[in-house]
Amino acid sequence: MNEKSKPEIWMMCVPCAEGAKDSYSLKMQLGRTEKITCAICGKRRYGSAYEVRRK
Ligand SMILES: [Zn+2]
Numbered sequence: 935m936n937e938k939s940k941p942e943i944w945m946m947c948v949p950c951a952e953g954a955k956d957s958y959s960l961k962m963q964l965g966r967t968e969k970i971t972c973a974i975c976g977k978r979r980y981g982s983a984y985e986v987r988r989k
Contacts, residue, residue, distance in 0.1 A: 947972040947981035
């Protein structure tokens with residue numbers, strides 16, 4: 935078995951997702967934004983579920 939981490943699903947608002955792009959590769963799960971509670975900033979904002987992989 936390889937040790938590559940499985941992708942995690944994070945709910946992130948758009949600004950936090952933009953910031954996370956520097957450190958992680960992101961794949962939007964929904965294809966649209968909706969009102970979510972952001973896992974990073976903890977605010978209710980428009981965002982999406984992202985599949986997150988460490989680079
Ligand atoms: Zn956020």
